[in-house]
Amino acid sequence: MSYEHADTIDIDASPDTVYAVVSDVTRTGEWSPICTGCWWDSGDEPGPDGPRVGAWFTGRNQTSTRTWDTRSLVDVAEPGREFAWLVSGKLVRWSYSLEPVGAGTRLTESWQFRDDGIAYFHEKYGDEAQAQITDRVEAANSGIPVTLERIKAVIEAAKA
Template sequence: MAAAHEYSDSVVVTAAPDAVYAVVSDVTRTGEWSPICEACWWDEGDEPGPDGPREGAWFTGRNKTPNRTWETRSVVVAAEPGREFAWLVGGKFARWGYLLRPVDGGTELTETWQFLDDGIEFFREKYGDEAQDQIQNRIDAAHSGIPATLARIKELVEAA
């Protein structure tokens, strides 16, 4: 399925890809770096095993803005230590993820976001005439939130 809207940004973190992956794949820490998601937890039975999170595992996130608080469930669609961690919000509405690539001095960490066709359709059904404004709000949040998230992850990993 093609993404209707997408955005990504990158930062170099002075740590090995496996160390960076261990942080970004721990969804229970998301509230430490996300400007909107204040907390995440693994759904019962989907807690990570000794090798970390797995594809197909579900987690719930609590998001908060000045105007509202809401929760979403997401499914992990990529869990490759040192390489990629990604999830689909609602199982089909938006794809968020982290790509990791070794570079001189550490890891290039790229955060990606795609607002998928099913998500846009869901917003049109839910918000009607206000759908485009709501979609634009999500686009704006990704464009401001991703650089802020990456800066905070870099700070946390490098301080460890």
């Protein structure tokens, strides 16, 4: 069994502009309700064309009860189309998909708690696994719309 959630927002900016923002993981703390910051792991900094598939970055996450870091692997890096990463290389998949809509962009943020992630949580948390999974599902379901609104605000404010 896997858990998934996605939401969409329209942004008054081109897909290339939106992609440049959402693929810059070092800016994630500007819009994420849980991730306070990200940085590229040594040697994996993006090149002149931006991030690349196979690059790793670390993210710092914080809630009212704990702080933790995750490492993520860039899975898709298609300028103007999609940016996606896998937490711990396989446990959870996050993505931003972009499509042109008039002069703007329809941005979709997707989250998938994959079978490997569920198995990992059962191994790590034992009897508490389902409660931990439920927490993550609720965080994604409530956080994605907030994230999208903040990304829209950041991008559209830069145009003003």
